[in-house]
Amino acid sequence: xxxxxxxxxxxxxxxxxxxxxxxxxxxxxxxxxxxxxxxxxxxxxxxxxxxxxxxxxxxxxxxxxxxxxxxxxxxxxxxxxxxxxxxxxxxxxxxxxxxxxxxxxxxxxxxxxxxxxxxxxxxxxxxxxxxxxxxxxxxxxxxxxxxxxxxxxxxxxxxxxxxxxxxxxxxxxxxxxxxxxxxxxxxxxxxxxxxxxxxxxxxxxxxxxxxxxxxxxxxxxxxxxxxxxxxxxxxxxxxxxxxxxxxxxxxxxxxxxxxxxxxxxxxxxxxxxxxxxxxxxxxxxxxxxxxxxxxxxxxxxxxxxxxxxxxxxxxxxxxxxxxxxxxxxx
Amino acid sequence: xxxxxxxxxxxxxxxxxxxxxxxxxxxxxxxxxxxxxxxxxxxxxxxxxxxxxxxxxxxxxxxxxxxxxxxxxxxxxxxxxxxxxxxxxxxxxxxxxxxxxxxxxxxxxxxxxxxxxxxxxxxxxxxxxxxxxxxxxxxxxxxxxxxxxxxxxxxxxxxxxxxxxxxxxxxxxxxxxxxxxxxxxxxxxxxxxxxxxxxxxxxxxxxxxxxxxxxxxxxxxxxxxxxxxxxxxxxxxxxxxxxxxxxxxxxxxxxxxxxxxxxxxxxxxxxxxxxxxxxxxxxxxxxxxxxxxxxxxxxxxxxxxxxxxxxxxxxxxxxxxxxxxxxxxx
Numbered sequence: 001x002x003x004x005x006x007x008x009x010x011x012x013x014x015x016x017x018x019x020x021x022x023x024x025x026x027x028x029x030x031x032x033x034x035x036x037x038x039x040x041x042x043x044x045x046x047x048x049x050x051x052x053x054x055x056x057x058x059x060x061x062x063x064x065x066x067x068x069x070x071x072x073x074x075x076x077x078x079x080x081x082x083x084x085x086x087x088x089x090x091x092x093x094x095x096x097x098x099x100x101x102x103x104x105x106x107x108x109x110x111x112x113x114x115x116x117x118x119x120x121x122x123x124x125x126x127x128x129x130x131x132x133x134x135x136x137x138x139x140x141x142x143x144x145x146x147x148x149x150x151x152x153x154x155x156x157x158x159x160x161x162x163x164x165x166x167x168x169x170x171x172x173x174x175x176x177x178x179x180x181x182x183x184x185x186x187x188x189x190x191x192x193x194x195x196x197x198x199x200x201x202x203x204x205x206x207x208x209x210x211x212x213x214x215x216x217x218x219x220x221x222x223x224x225x226x227x228x229x230x231x232x233x234x235x236x237x238x239x240x241x242x243x244x245x246x247x248x249x250x251x252x253x254x255x256x257x258x259x260x261x262x263x264x265x266x267x268x269x270x271x272x273x274x275x276x277x278x279x280x281x282x283x284x285x286x287x288x289x290x291x292x293x294x295x296x297x298x299x300x301x302x303x304x305x306x307x308x309x310x311x312x313x314x315x316x317x318x319x320x321x322x323x324x325x326x327x328x329x330x
Numbered sequence: 331x332x333x334x335x336x337x338x339x340x341x342x343x344x345x346x347x348x349x350x351x352x353x354x355x356x357x358x359x360x361x362x363x364x365x366x367x368x369x370x371x372x373x374x375x376x377x378x379x380x381x382x383x384x385x386x387x388x389x390x391x392x393x394x395x396x397x398x399x400x401x402x403x404x405x406x407x408x409x410x411x412x413x414x415x416x417x418x419x420x421x422x423x424x425x426x427x428x429x430x431x432x433x434x435x436x437x438x439x440x441x442x443x444x445x446x447x448x449x450x451x452x453x454x455x456x457x458x459x460x461x462x463x464x465x466x467x468x469x470x471x472x473x474x475x476x477x478x479x480x481x482x483x484x485x486x487x488x489x490x491x492x493x494x495x496x497x498x499x500x501x502x503x504x505x506x507x508x509x510x511x512x513x514x515x516x517x518x519x520x521x522x523x524x525x526x527x528x529x530x531x532x533x534x535x536x537x538x539x540x541x542x543x544x545x546x547x548x549x550x551x552x553x554x555x556x557x558x559x560x561x562x563x564x565x566x567x568x569x570x571x572x573x574x575x576x577x578x579x580x581x582x583x584x585x586x587x588x589x590x591x592x593x594x595x596x597x598x599x600x601x602x603x604x605x606x607x608x609x610x611x612x613x614x615x616x617x618x619x620x621x622x623x624x625x626x627x628x629x630x631x632x633x634x635x636x637x638x639x640x641x642x643x644x645x646x647x648x649x650x651x652x653x654x655x656x657x658x659x660x
Contacts, residue, residue, distance in 0.1 A: 028477050032560070034408035034545070035378035035471075037478050040370045048365035049420035049468050051456045078364035090379035092466040094424070126381045131462045136422040138379050138468030141365075147358050148367050215364070230362070 003104065004097035011095070011104070012127055018108040019091070021121040036123040038088055042142035046084030050075040054107075054133035059177060061187045064103045067135075068110025069192045070267065074217055075137035076118055077195045077269040081215035082148040083203035084141030088121045091137050094130030118197050143200070145207035153212040154231035154274040158300040161283065163199060164270020165189075165293055166220060166240075166262035167247030173219070173264040173316065185246035195269035198290035203271070206286060209279035211300075216270045221263035222317035223272050225306050231274075237298040237308040241270070259308055264316045274300060333434065334427030341425070341434070342457055348438040349421070351451040366453040368418055372472035376414030380405040384437075384463035389507060391517045394433045397465075398440020399522045400597065404547055405467035406448055407525045407599040411545035412478040413533035414471030418451040421467050424460030448527050473530070475537035483542040484561035484604040488630040491613065493529060494600020495519075495623055496550060496570075496592035497577030503549070503594040503646065515576035525599035528620035533601070536616060539609035546600045551593035552647035553602050555636050561604075567628040567638040571600070589638055594646045604630060 003011060012032075020031045029037045052074070057067045076086035091111060095104065115122050120139070154160075168189035172180040180186045195215075203213060212231060216223045220241065228235045240258040251257035275283045280296070287294045306313045333341060342362075350361045359367045382404070387397045406416035421441060425434065445452045450469070484490075498519035502510040510516045525545075533543060542561060546553045550571065558565045570588040581587035605613045610626070617624045636643045 029376075029412060029480060032556075033412070033480060034380070034547075035376045035412045035414065035469075035478075037412070037473070038375040038377055039373070040375060043369075045368040045370060045375070045470070046359075046365045047368055047418065047420060047468075047470055048454065049422045049456050049466070050364070051422035051424065051458050051466060053424065053458055053460060056458075082359060082363070082365045082367070084365065088377065090377060090468055092379045092381035092422075092468075094381065094383070094460075094464050124378065126379050126466070128381050128383055128386075128464065130383060130424075130460070130464060132460060134424050134458065134460060134464060136379070136381060136456070136466035136468075138377075138420055138422075138466075139365075140375070140377055140470070143367070148365075150359060150363060217364075226362075 001101040002097060003095055003099050003101065008127065015108060015125065015127060019111055019122045021123055031124065038140060040142060041087060042144045044143050044145065046079045046082055046141040046143055046148065048078040049136060049138040050078060051134060051136040054135060059190060060181055062191055064106035065110030065113065066191050068107045069114040071135045071137055072111055072114035073193050073195050073269055074267065075139050076120055077215045077217060079139050079141035080195055080197060080200040081213050081271045083145040083200055083207055084143040085197065085200050086118065086120045086139050086141040088123045089137050089139045091122060091125040091135065093125065094128045094134040096131065096133045097129055099133060143204045145204040147207060149203065149207060149210045149213040151212055151214045151227050152230035154227055154233050154300045155211055156233055156300050156302040157277050158211050158274040159277055159280045159296050160235055160298045160300060161273040161275060161294050162220065162241040162270055162297045163292055163294040164216065164268055165242045165244055166265065166268055167243040169265030169268050170261035173266065174261060185244060189244060193267045193269055196292050199271055199292055202283065202286040202290060206283050209276050209282055211274040211276055213271055213273050216268045216272065217266065218317045219264055219266045221313060221315045225315040227272060228304065228306055234301045234303045234305045234307060235298055236301050237313065239295060239297050241297050242293050242295050263313065331431040332427060333425055333429050333431065345438060345455065345457060349441055349452045351453055361454065368470060370472060371417060372474045374473050374475065376409045376412055376471040376473055376478065378408040379466060379468040380408060381464060381466040384465060389520060390511055392521055394436035395440030395443065396521050398437045399444040401465045401467055402441055402444035403523050403525050403599055404597065405469050406450055407545045407547060409469050409471035410525055410527060410530045411543050411601045413475040413530055413537055414473040415527065415530050416448065416450045416469050416471040418453045419467050419469045421452060421455040421465065423455065424458045424464040426461065426463045427459055429463060473534045475534040477537060479533065479537060479540045479543040481542055481544045481557050482560035484557055484563050484630045485541055486563055486630050486632040487607050488541050488604040489607055489610045489626050490565055490628045490630060491603040491605060491624050492550065492571040492600055492627045493622055493624040494546065494598055495572045495574055496595065496598055497573040499595035499598050500591035503596065504591060515574060519574060523597045523599055526622050529601055529622055532613065532616040532620060536613050539606050539612060540603055541606055542604040544602050546598045546602065547596065548647045549594055549596045551643060551645045555645040557602060558636055564631045564633045564635045564637060565628055566631050567643065569625060569627050571627050572623050572625050593643065
């Protein structure tokens with residue numbers, strides 16, 4: 001069965017049955033209402049929207065459920081990076097009439113698995129036809145941080161922490177999808193990108209000691225470059241971030257190889273955190289408490305730019321309109 | 331210039347410059363942050379998402395700015411119908427590379443004009459490429475209502491109020507776009523659909539007296555039918571809703587003609603309100619205070635169905651996957 005053989009109500013019912021979470025205590029509105037009511041869980045709301053074309057998320061080794069998972073992960077990452085606990089989301093879908101009913105079910109299963117894993121409630125959505133399927137996810141989170149960290153607060157002397165493990169999407173970016181598809185470890189680590197909700201606790205609890213944050217959705221070099229540019233300072237990288245052991249073997253431990261593969265990429269939902277130097281240990285302790293993989297990769301410097309071993313680092317990013325390109329040559 | 335000739339940053343900068351509202355008092359995050367922080371303005375949050383393909387909104391007589399306007403109006407309507415004051419929104423866009431830069435600017439102007447008109451802040455978004463342009467708008471509103479009205483609370487004896495003025499989109503639905511395009515009044519009243527934010531005050535202030543609400547986004551007959559079905563009761567229509575004087579002339583005052591054209595349609599962002607019979611005057615007084623056009627169109631009955639002058643009314647709706655169709659024949 002293709003979606004074009006079904007009517008809208010049948011499709012919407014399928015989506016609602018699979019996805020929609022019930023109202024919490026003290027909440028009333030429920031499917032098929034268009035709007036839902038939520039009680040605030042902390043003094044400050046965080047709000048974001050993230051959208052994707054399904055084809056851009058659908059690496060050949062990803063199933064539709066992986067696509068659903070990846071899109072939820074990417075959407076909540078924006079909230080987590082600002083110290084917000086993602087609480088509820090709304091999902092709008094544009095669906096091709098040529099999509100199979102099983103493919104839609106797979107996609108929904110991926111949304112649901114991610115929502116259960118991260119503890120985010122999917123509370124509503126909207127369905128449309130589209131010539132190429134797309135997904136838009138809007139998230140509400142809550143934070144106790146009196147001042148959520150921006151991207152632009154880095155000050156000279158701050159430490160730069162990078163959470164997460166890198167190198168798999170970098171391999172895809174450098175070598176291309178075809179070559180990457182032959183490596184089991186690249187496939188394994190890029191199938192379902194991960195983030196950690198606990199990171200939001202670390203950021204909200206330490207907001208006074210954290211000068212800036214940004215998630216790594218468009219590649220680590222782009223994130224570091226953007227934070228340094230917006231802050232008006234530079235970053236000196238002293239070490240690559242944590243990488244998969246398979247990348248380490250592939251690079252034979254060569255540092256510039258490790259830096260190349262770990263700073264390109266995308267969809268790696270770690271967070272770059274600038275920390276005031278005197279509070280580094282406090283933040284590290286909290287990261288360790290929650291078992292969040294991280295490395296202190298360098299420090300902020302007054303000289304603008306992004307440096308590694310005395311040279312400027314190349315900056316890459318993924319451009320929705322033009323694909324992967326080099327933003328600044330080294 | 332087409333969008334395909336521009337890079338993502340240029341397009342995003344254009345969108346941000348045109349659309350993005352600054353943080354309010356006590357708020358911090360601002361463009362280019364992915365997430366924004368909001369302080370709650372009432373004890374209960376209302377949250378929704380609404381999405382559209384641009385082509386489905388683009389009646390031949392609508393400019394791109396009208397499309398932007400219509401999409402904001404539709405999105406906030408869901409919040410208003412539940413007694414929420416729409417406060418802030420995020421807009422995700424899928425843009426065809428073949429869209430002209432001027433067309434994008436028009437669309438953005440329409441968003442901005444609607445946001446200014448309704449007092450809603452556009453605080454962020456996301457941009458993607460798409461083979462057919464689409465828009466997804468997520469809204470946060472706030473309500474003082476302890477229990478926001480659902481669609482399903484109608485009880486026998488309740489009065490049924492319909493706000494708004496009808497007949498223009500009904501003419502489009504009945505006669506088709508081509509014939510409708512020759513009538514000045516149809517073009518005028520469907521170019522920029524309207525809703526009224528003040529309606530949210532009436533609903534939140536009177537939530538104890540209101541048994542059910544739903545907006546008229548998919549046509550009045552569909553709204554009445556859905557509310558009666560979900561409530562497990564029927565509605566006896568005693569009068570058509572308010573209609574444009576031009577429709578009245580066209581129908582030569584014939585009641586069944588008026589009912590036909592006013593109950594078909596869509597994108598008519600009035601609200602159907604069920605009111606406990608003893609409190610009708612209180613709700614009417616508030617509607618009059620805010621100058622909101624309305625009519626008491628009938629009452630709720632224990633017999634299931636939707637009736638007018640002793641006969642069951644035909645129910646029409648717009649189906650995203652199949653177009654306009656008759657849901658229940660009379």
